[in-house]
Amino acid sequence: xxxxxxxxxxxxxxxxxxxxxxxxxxxxxxxxxxxxxxxxxxxxxxxxxxxxxxxxxxxxxxxxxxxxxxxxxxxxxxxxxxxxxxxxxxxxxxxxxxxxxxxxxxxxxxxxxxxxxxxxxxxxxxxxxxxxxxxxxxxxxxxxxxxxxxxxxxxxxxxxxxxxxxxxxxxxxxxxxxxxxxxxxxxxxxxxxxxxxxxxxxxxxxxxxxxxxxxxxxxxxxxxxxxxxxxxxxxxxxxxxxxxxxxxxxxxxxxxxxxxxxxxxxxxxxxxxxxxxxxxxxxxxxxxxxxxxxxxxxxxxxxxxxxxxxxxxxxxxxxxxx
Amino acid sequence: xxxxxxxxxxxxxxxxxxxxxxxxxxxxxxxxxxxxxxxxxxxxxxxxxxxxxxxxxxxxxxxxxxxxxxxxxxxxxxxxxxxxxxxxxxxxxxxxxxxxxxxxxxxxxxxxxxxxxxxxxxxxxxxxxxxxxxxxxxxxxxxxxxxxxxxxxxxxxxxxxxxxxxxxxxxxxxxxxxxxxxxxxxxxxxxxxxxxxxxxxxxxxxxxxxxxxxxxxxxxxxxxxxxxxxxxxxxxxxxxxxxxxxxxxxxxxxxxxxxxxxxxxxxxxxxxxxxxxxxxxxxxxxxxxxxxxxxxxxxxxxxxxxxxxxxxxxxxxxxxxx
Numbered sequence: 225x226x227x228x229x230x231x232x233x234x235x236x237x238x239x240x241x242x243x244x245x246x247x248x249x250x251x252x253x254x255x256x257x258x259x260x261x262x263x264x265x266x267x268x269x270x271x272x273x274x275x276x277x278x279x280x281x282x283x284x285x286x287x288x289x290x291x292x293x294x295x296x297x298x299x300x301x302x303x304x305x306x307x308x309x310x311x312x313x314x315x316x317x318x319x320x321x322x323x324x325x326x327x328x329x330x331x332x333x334x335x336x337x338x339x340x341x342x343x344x345x346x347x348x349x350x351x352x353x354x355x356x357x358x359x360x361x362x363x364x365x366x367x368x369x370x371x372x373x374x375x376x377x378x379x380x381x382x383x384x385x386x387x388x389x390x391x392x393x394x395x396x397x398x399x400x401x402x403x404x405x406x407x408x409x410x411x412x413x414x415x416x417x418x419x420x421x422x423x424x425x426x427x428x429x430x431x432x433x434x435x436x437x438x439x440x441x442x443x444x445x446x447x448x449x450x451x452x453x454x455x456x457x458x459x460x461x462x463x464x465x466x467x468x469x470x471x472x473x474x475x476x477x478x479x480x481x482x483x484x485x486x487x488x489x490x491x492x493x494x495x496x497x498x499x500x501x502x503x504x505x506x507x508x509x510x511x512x513x514x515x516x517x518x519x520x521x522x523x524x525x526x527x528x529x530x531x532x533x534x535x536x537x538x539x540x541x542x543x544x545x546x
Numbered sequence: 547x548x549x550x551x552x553x554x555x556x557x558x559x560x561x562x563x564x565x566x567x568x569x570x571x572x573x574x575x576x577x578x579x580x581x582x583x584x585x586x587x588x589x590x591x592x593x594x595x596x597x598x599x600x601x602x603x604x605x606x607x608x609x610x611x612x613x614x615x616x617x618x619x620x621x622x623x624x625x626x627x628x629x630x631x632x633x634x635x636x637x638x639x640x641x642x643x644x645x646x647x648x649x650x651x652x653x654x655x656x657x658x659x660x661x662x663x664x665x666x667x668x669x670x671x672x673x674x675x676x677x678x679x680x681x682x683x684x685x686x687x688x689x690x691x692x693x694x695x696x697x698x699x700x701x702x703x704x705x706x707x708x709x710x711x712x713x714x715x716x717x718x719x720x721x722x723x724x725x726x727x728x729x730x731x732x733x734x735x736x737x738x739x740x741x742x743x744x745x746x747x748x749x750x751x752x753x754x755x756x757x758x759x760x761x762x763x764x765x766x767x768x769x770x771x772x773x774x775x776x777x778x779x780x781x782x783x784x785x786x787x788x789x790x791x792x793x794x795x796x797x798x799x800x801x802x803x804x805x806x807x808x809x810x811x812x813x814x815x816x817x818x819x820x821x822x823x824x825x826x827x828x829x830x831x832x833x834x835x836x837x838x839x840x841x842x843x844x845x846x847x848x849x850x851x852x853x854x855x856x857x858x859x860x861x862x863x864x865x866x867x868x
């Protein structure tokens with residue numbers, strides 16, 4: 225295995241998100257050599273697989289196939305054991321999807337998959353904010369909300385690979401919100417990109433606060449627009465992120481009782497709001513948590529830019545299992 | 547180490563509970579050879595340490611010290627790393643308590659400590675309901691509520707040994723109840739022995755249901771009395787356990803999202819109500835849980851009698867680390 229691994233100079237990492245699919249050619253030192261992507265929404269999953277496989281084959285055209293260890297894909301509800309996406313509520317296609325086989329047959333490259341949040345946690349541990357940590361939780365805030373949970377240096381997998389679905393833990397602060405999973409109260413309904421927009425809408429309806437967000441049409445009111453307005457000093461937009469951060473802090477206080485983490489790391493689109501989220505999150509955590517954890521957890525944002533952690537984490541998968 | 551371990555034929559397991567302290571002489575096959583105990587409540591922790599150490603020395607009088615690997619203690623809020631009990635809210639003494647050193651200096655035997663619920667989980671995995679399982683949660687229902695969480699065959703410890711404090715995860719169904727930790731809404735306020743009694747009191751106040759429990763004075767109304775009444779067909783007592791079971795099921799639905807367990811095992815005094823708890827627990831779990839976990843988790847009661855799992859788990863500690 226060692227001898228075999230030594231001529232694997234590259235691997236492909238894929239981040240299949242609810243909104244975008246990003247894929248990259250990565251070397252064994254974690255450098256992203258080439259990167260490309262496309263919007264995830266295609267009519268059929270076959271169409272998506274054709275697009276991704278075509279892109280990967282084009283990206284690796286000039287490289288000897290023997291030098292590539294394989295393709296690693298991070299995707300919502302991906303089951304590392306079966307190679308299938310099972311019951312994903314954040315993707316446009318019907319589950320189950322035999323993802324590993326679909327890409328392997330189209331590219332001729334060995335393909336392994338894992339939960340997108342777990343891929344992010346592996347990436348953060350190897351190259352990012354969790355370097356050197358053995359007890360931490362990465363919470364991914366994007367189209368959906370997920371988590372990769374590392375305890376005592378070990379990434380939790382669980383019986384069927386579905387450990388760490390923390391976006392679907394329910395909380396009193398979200399009980400009036402419907403989740404894509406069919407239940408009410410999931411963290412995801414508040415802390416995802418859609419959740420942030422929903423909070424902004426509710427605040428505009430229920431308060432008289434002035435806000436530049438009131439001038440935006442439905443399509444332009446995105447989580448990104450809210451964070452830009454907040455960073456420009458817009459009071460309502462700041463209140464939206466303050467609320468989101470406090471909800472995340474209250475949630476983190478419950479999560480701490482499970483794994484006694486050293487750090488909680490925010491990752492993904494919504495986390496780009498940075499200290500707009502971290503500051504109220506930390507305050508509410510210390511307000512809510514059991515005395516054993518109070519003041520003892522670091523709150524960080526991913527130090528890897530854009531989708532890098534997810535792509536790097538995914539890329540490390542075929543190297544680990546080759 | 548192997549050669550050294552081979553002449554260790556025995557070890558001492560101690561279960562320090564909020565109500566009783568139980569200690570036992572255990573052989574390497576997990577047989578309890580001698581067992582004794584006393585009520586935990588003493589004026590000072592030194593008095594307790596004298597009592598326990600005296601009992602252990604008497605119990606091991608006829609055994610060569612070289613044949614004993616040491617003493618393992620399972621206790622609330624015990625930190626395996628420091629050997630101290632830190633900030634325990636269910637014990638009559640002030641924390642921190644340097645427990646390992648106190649017993650080691652009195653007995654001359656190597657002493658290691660761990661969280662009582664973790665000791666129970668180790669005991670269940672080695673000898674009980676979790677034999678052969680690699681993903682499960684043991685929830686201990688006694689004076690307090692704790693948990694030992696095993697994921698992918700590994701008992702979660704966390705940064706400071708405080709993983710699995712699931713009795714202090716808060717839930718909407720308990721938000722009107724004050725916890726010994728100073729907060730409101732902890733699972734412990736409903737699912738502990740005191741919680742069961744509190745629920746019985748509230749139901750007697752708020753309903754007109756006939757019940758034999760109404761004839762009991764304050765001291766006689768215990769969780770055990772409620773479960774005996776329920777088993778004898780008392781409608782109010784049955785409703786108390788139905789409520790407790792449903793709360794545990796709703797809690798377990800949130801816990802499942804963390805570790806994707808194969809089984810959840812109830813342990814400790816309150817769990818002796820057996821299917822009075824398990825049946826409503828399972829029903830509410832399947833009602834509340836995310837689709838990924840629905841119908842896929844087994845609910846079991848400890849198969850080890852009385853404090854055996856805690857004592858056996860504790861006894862295995864000095865063998866593991868010797």
